[in-house]
Every structure is written in C-alpha cells, then in structure tokens.
Amino acid sequence: MMWTPRRRRRVAFLLALALLAGVGAFTRKKRGRAAPRPPRQEQPVADFALRDVVSGQTVALADFAGRPAVVVAFLGIDCPIAELYAPRLAALSRDYESRGVAFLGVNANAHDAVEEIAAHAQRLHIPFPVLRDEGNVLADRLKADRMCEIVVLDGRKMVRYRGAIDDQYQIGARRDEPERHYLADALEAILAGRRVAVAESEVFGCPIERVKPQAPRRRMTGGAPGASLAQESPEEVGPVTYAEHVAPIVQSKCQDCHRPGEAGPFPLLTYEHVRRRASTLREAVDERRMPPWYADPRYGHFANDRSLSARERATLLAWVDQGTPRGADATMPPPHTFPQGWKIGTPDAVVSMLESYSVQAEGVVPYQRFRIPTGFTEDKWVQAVEGRPGDRNVVHHISIFIESHDSDRNNTHRTGPCLVTYAPGDIPGIYPPGVAKRIPAGSDLLFEVHYTPIGRERTDRSSVGLIFAKGPVRYEAITKGIPPPGPPDKRLEIPPGAENHEVRAAFTFRSDSHLIGMMPHMHLRGKDFQYTLRLPDGTSEILLSVPAFNFAWQDIYRFPEPRRLPKGARIECIAHYDNSRNNPANPDPTATVRWGDYTWDEMMIGYIDYYIDVLPKDGLKIGEDF
16 A cells, blocks of 8 residues: 555544643543443434524424434534534535535533523534523433534434544544544435434543533543552542532642633633533543543652542542532632743743744644744753743644754754653643753754644644743753664554554663653554663662553653662663554554654654763763763
C-alpha cells in the first residue's frame, strides 16, 4: 500500500478536547463495546410538542406527518464532541432537506437555560429547530443518554436507528475522516425502503444532565491508574455536601483548568457550575478520566500530582449519588484565587508568534512551526518560563525550542534544545534558586504548535513568557531527549497490527547531576512508558511508570526536590506501542510505522530536565549535554 501524502492527510489524530481538559482522556486498555441493550419493543413514538428556543414557536412531531424520516439529535452546551459535530449535523440537514427528511435538535440538560441554548444554536449556525426538553421528558421517552445521540424515526414514527452520527470522534480519540457513516447510511436505507443495516451504535458524548443526576449506561473505557490503588465505596463516606466536602476537592484538583480562559470547556468555580455538570463529573471520575494523571502511584512522588485519592474519588461519587446537596454556606471554603494572566508572574520578556494563525473548523491541521528571533544581544538566564496559547480551545500543545539564528531557517526542522512545553493542565518551567536555562545571544525560538479544530474557525497567536534570574546562576538547567539509538529512519519500525511492540532507549550521565523531572513522549500508538534508574553500585529503581499513555495530555512529572544522581548513573526508557485495530486512535493499523514528527508517524523520547553539578568553564553549547 502506498503511503502517499494524501493518505497521510486522511489519517491523523488531533485530540480535542484540550479537549476535555475537560473533555476527557484516552486510555490504553483494550476498549470493549458496551453490553448490548435489551431489545426494544417495536412501537411508534408518541407525539410530542416542545418549544423552539430561537423562534419561540411550538414544534410538534405531528407537524412532520408525511415526511419519510425525522432525525432527533440530542444537543447540549459545553460538550466538546457536540461542538465538533455541529457543522456535520448542519451539513447533513441541508443535504437531506430536499429529500423530505426533517431534523430536530433537542436540549434535555436540566440546568441549561433557554437563553443559553438559543445563543448556542445561533453561534453554531444550526439551521433546524432546537427544542427545550424540560424535565428530560423526551430524553426519557426515547431512552437517550448522551449529547450527540441520534434517534431516527421513519414515516410511521418507528425508531429505525439510534446511536452516533459517525465514528470520527470519540472521547480523547478522533480520525481525520469517518470510516462509518451511521446516520447517513440509515437515512439512505429508509429512503430506499431497505432495512437499516446498523440499527444501533455506541455514542460518545457528554451525559445528558437530568433533573436527578444519574450515571449513564456504563462504557468499558478503562481508566488512568489514579492516585491510589485502594478502593473506597461511595456508600462508605457518609453524608456529603458540596460546601464542606466537594468544594475543597474541586478547588484543588479541577479549577486550575476549569475556569475562564483555561483549557476546560466549562467552568467549575461555583456550586451551580458543578451541579449542572454533575453527571459528566460523575462519569469522568468513575472512569478515572479526570483529573488527568497517568503515573502509576506505586512508583515515585511528584510535585504536580493532580490525581484523586481513593477517599476524594468516593466523596465526589457519593455527592452526585446523594442528589448534589449544597450544604451550609458557613462551611463553604473561600473562593480559590488564581494568578491573572501568566502563572509565573509578570514576565520580564514575552516572545510571540509574529502573526496570528487561522485554525480551520474541521479536519486535521499538520504541526505548524513558527520561528521568531529573540533579538537578545547577550545571553539570558531564564529562572521561569511559561508557554501560553493565544486560544486554548484549539491549541493541543506547544513545544518551544532554542535555535541558533544561523541554523535552518525554513521552519521545518528543529535542532536545538527544548525551552519549554505547554500542554493542558501542566505547570510552567520554574527552576530552583541558582538553576536557570540559558538562551544564547542572538538565538531564535521555534514554536512547534499542534492545533485541534473544534467545529468552528478560530485564530491563535501563542507566546512564551520569560523571567530572568535575578541572582547568581550556579547551574544550567538542561532538557535532554532520550531517543532510541541510531538515525531517525532507523530508530523504530512498528509492524502492522502489532499490539505490544517494544522500543528501548537509554542515557548515561557523564557528570554528577540532579534530576528535576521527566516527560515521556509518544504519538497515537503509544501504549505505556517507563523510566528505570540504574546506579553505578548496581542498584536500580523505577522512577516513573505510565501504564496508560495518553497523547492528549503531555504531562511533565516533576520531583518535589531535585534527585541527586552520580556520574555513571543510567536512565533506561522502555515503551510499548499498540498498532492494532484494538487501538481506537490508531490512524492505520495496516501501516508499518516509522519515526516522524506527524501524529500518524511515531516517536519515542524520554525527556528529562536536569542540571550538572559542575558547569564546564566555557559553558554548554546548544544541544550539548553531560
């Protein structure tokens, strides 16, 4: 099979969902399909009449008598997958309008206000009526669990199809183009008088928030390891209120992302914010998708650990199960305060992309690279650094590299060291006193940006903020990538269909050093990653194990204090890849996968941040390490 540029463009994953920095995280356990639902009794859907939130008119199912089909699409505010599918639904409704098919949108979320729903429909240019389902009556009647769930009725008002629009978007995984067009295929069959071949499919979307929160039918999604392997039942924690028990957890583990201007698709700053997303919260916590943290808790302790303890997890589940009680205001903690703008404080210098970049509404955007001269006339020692997206909705991650001004100028290659990486939820680079990164005089910064379309066109102009060291610098901080040996075209070769392909890499320290943190990096087929430390005295330990690698979250795992390593210490990295059809994010399980920058290619890099204890007299050169 030819691996042509056109085919490359057709197979890629972009995750959204900074998406669910909020949207959710993809795990690498084998996914099973949900257990089959009980057979439904064949009977016509009873007539219903609901208000169109835009026009204010009442729309009834009876209004469409004589139509060959009616598509009922359950929608919602702030669901990333629903946002992604809005243009697709609009296009399908226009395509089938001339053939007599009617489309109806339904918002059944208990806490979405009519004004919010109307504004949302107008912003997304939805061309068909959007109806308000007060009290979830129609959702209950049609047994709909999720936003983006589709129910298709034929001319006799019989349910002929229910499920997803197509198979392009899942929670934390997406294809460049859909392979299965469930809704379109169902409509074609109905219009041709044929049996619908696939009458039901699994839906990936946020749970419909019902009047009484409940867990939707469980999907077998696996989950991240979590902070503790211990289990605690929600029934064991006793009565729970938001004010006393839930608010402190949400403040410490959720609000850093779920607040205006950050990656979370909806805020979780108040009781009302959290209550209106109770079912979504319950599912994400129950499936261990949120908060996103992928380190195995048996190995290492990290300063930026955002995972839930067993007690915290059980408390959140119990609160939803008990009906989301508010509790007494006297027990409510004061609102958590967050730094405005830059997390590192006011930067001494900001380097931004020279021009804004327009991100398309749908499809795949290849990695974009932007080269910016710093104009520095002397070496700069950076004590703190933070990458900041111009539009967090569409920026999946940014890697910023220090390049010589005289090196390759065509923006297609990076040869220098990494200055900083931004990813949703991560903390900026802040180095211990006396430790700093050096940007040589006259350097350029190369921004490598991964954009994720979200269903509407957006514009981004990302930046990096720098705070320079104010005191003497004793140690130069180094970011070192540990790849497999050999030239890039020989570093890895993952066979088609391989479920557990192993790749190894290693690095030996040539000087006494201190390890600050680690960041494993793979692409869509990445399955797990482990760092093992081997000391000169023969002892060894696992520093970090990530058993469910998630490309959607490029986490840096930072030690509370730098870890001293003697000369001759060796870090060994081992990773496994799933290139089989069991990996829903796999662009092409029939391809032999080799090293490359794009998401349909693969990488295996064990990044480490460290500093050497004795700096060479003439300093380090760009790209040099010890």
